[in-house]
Amino acid sequence: MKSVTHRIPKSIPNPAYDNAAKIIGKYFFATARQFEIYFDEIFPGNFSISEEGDTEDFVIRVFYLTAFYRNQPLCLFSIKFPHYHQNFGFPLPPELEMVKLYEKCD
Secondary structure, eight states: OOOOOOOOSSSSOOOHHHHHHHHHHHHHHHOOOOTEESSSSSSTTTTTGHHHOOOSSSSSEEEEEEEEEEEEEEEEEEEEEEEEESSSOOOOOEEEEEEHHHHEEE
């Protein structure tokens, strides 16, 4: 009998924030598909390797997504989600930034 190894996440996202991110991602992905751009992760990215930092008024969680164009890596995006821990809410809209541009695609 084969042994199956499962990856256990280090932390689990709040379901309310996870659902909100998926709603935002729906339109983000629809627009990206129009330009033949696809991603290696489920939006907004892998929660276990995301980063979180505090500001004076809220918390920002940063996710990373690799974009592909015609099956070649195009760029690495960061998506920053400002949010509150005390109560559900987003004080600012998400911020998308291109972190790294890979070599030119054919």
